[in-house]
Amino acid sequence: MHNLTMLTDLYQLTMINGYYESNVHEDIAVFDIFFRKNVCEGGYTIVCGIEEIVKYIENLKFKESDLDYLRSLNLFDEKFLEFLKRFKFTGDICAVEDGTIMFPGEPIITVKAPLYQAQLIETAMLTIVNFMTLIATKSSRVCNAAKGDPVLEFGLRRAQGPEAGLYGAKAAIIGGCNGTSNVLAGKMFDVNISGTHAHSWVQKFDTELDAFRAYAKTYPDTCLLLIDTYDVLNSGVENAITVFNELRASGHEPLGVRLDSGDLTYLSKEVRKRLDEAGFENAKITASNDLDEYTITALKQEGALIDSWGVGTKLITSFDYPSLGGVYKLAGVFDSNGNLEPKIKLSENPEKMNNPGLKKVIRIYNNTTSKAEADLIMLSDENIDTENPIEIFDPVYTWKRKTYYNYTIREMLKPLFIDGKCVRTHKTVNEIKEYTKNELNSIWDQYKRIKNPHVYKVDLSEKLWTLKNNMVASKKKN
Secondary structure (H helix, E strand, O other): OOOOOOOOOHHHHHHHHHHHHOOOOOOEEEEEEEOOOOHHHOOOEEOOOHHHHHHHHHOOOOOHHHHHHHHHOOOOOHHHHHHHHOOOOOOEEEEOOOOOEEOOOOOOEEEEEEHHHHHHOHHHHHHHHHHHHHHHHHHHHHHHHHOOOOEEEOOHHHOOOHHHHHHHHHHHHHHOOOEEOOHHHHHHHOOOEOOOOOHHHHHHOOOHHHHHHHHHHHOOOOOEEEOOOOOHHHHHHHHHHHHHHHHHHOOOOOOEEEEOOOOHHHHHHHHHHHHHHOOOOOOEEEEOOOOOHHHHHHHHHOOOOOOEEEEOHHHHOOOOOOOOOOEEEEEEEEOOOOOEEEOOOOOOOHHHOOOOOOEEEEEEEEOOOOOEEEEEEEEOOOOOOOOOOEEEEOOOOOOOEEEEOOEEEEEOOEEEEEOOEEOOOOOOHHHHHHHHHHHHHOOOHHHOOOOOOOOOEEEEOHHHHHHHHHHHHHHHHO
């Protein structure tokens, strides 16, 4: 990822200038990134974009052309611009791994850095992690609906710009897709790419049969034909069978056919019947046409005989849920003696209040099932003695309590940067995808339901809950 230092909101720079003028810019602050709702009102969210954040932080540097532009705004004096010229991130960042399942209200990234540094990086980090997390989770939902069938990401031409198409493809594969049509994504991320031909290929030739024969001649061992340009049942599938017989006679086997319009349930059943009758039981049927997790679920319930799915627009844009509401909130500032003063934002909407202080997230696993049971947000200096039972309680309905006896814990946030240096090992996209698969296997199926999923338990430690409520009461008095 190239230099994105100037990819920020103007108010970040005006605030940094104000901090600088007030001589508080070097105060060490703590900020959290978290989201308030799961993607598509689902039961979980898959965090993605951590690798891109690493590249962003490592390339932070104001160029002379950047400073010239800022100078032209007549908002900043030369002393401040010279200060920006020396900008370098020196703080600490903790984050979950790419592909980690997380839930509303939990810190997924925590920044501890000089105030001016922590302030600058807010905007870019949010735009990276919000988008890629959104698409990774949408992809997971689509793949879950496909119930093990291969899903291919076909959304580049409908993405909101080239970078959305590129990093959206990466996120989609991390979420579970088997490949992408995006050639640049294949090159950059070393992932599977897939594609055959469009309707224009068929239209170019005098007849559909001529088009199919020409394609089969070029790709005899990977021949998959799009059969809905004119008429699926009256010409498309019959011409495909003719070409498949010719391929077989020359020692090759076809891959199958693709449907891109019409009643996919009815057509897939009819096409399957004709392919089988012609002796092509192994030929696959691929479907596309504005698919998403809801459509795929419905087609599955109707008994559609579709082997793989090409999903484009509604995946790469997360059509029904176009943004993740990830936020970046100040949680504390260290005083001159190194003591943390927690900070909290109040709101008429309780879900918009942040949790104060420097925190960590603990996941509780059942030792018998190896499944995740609940998460606990704690202050960073708290510890759990796993030799003893642990009781958690709902932070709103505090009488709702549960005790765990046979359990293990996992700390979710790990160091990403220490003193400005990345300490996390790079992972390939396919390694992250495998990690994501394991994450999904670690949660119960009721949290993965497409509609009306069960709500996963995310509670606060008693110490954090008390701190938060005392701060709310104190602020309201003032």
